[in-house]
Amino acid sequence: MGRTTPKVMVAECPDCETNIRFHRPLKLGQIVICPECEADLMVRQLNPLELYWAFEDDGKYDDHDDGIDWD
Numbered sequence: 078m079g080r081t082t083p084k085v086m087v088a089e090c091p092d093c094e095t096n097i098r099f100h101r102p103l104k105l106g107q108i109v110i111c112p113e114c115e116a117d118l119m120v121r122q123l124n125p126l127e128l129y130w131a132f133e134d135d136g137k138y139d140d141h142d143d144g145i146d147w148d
């Protein structure tokens with residue numbers, strides 16, 4: 078059969094650095110959820126695929142500590 082294999086896109090989560098696979102085409106600015114850390118991410122660039130936090134807080138969480146484990 079003339080079935081075309083869908084292209085799997087992979088992007089790294091900026092939060093937990095997991096490689097997220099996408100089996101559907103993505104759009105620029107689309108919001109996706111990281112399956113690992115459940116971060117809200119936005120498609121910032123398509124080629125190469127790049128994700129970024131969907132909700133950037135401008136200094137809102139200025140005092141956040143990298144050592145904190147949000148569970």
Ligand SMILES: [Zn+2]
Nearest residue numbers: 090093111114
């Ligand atoms: Zn993640």
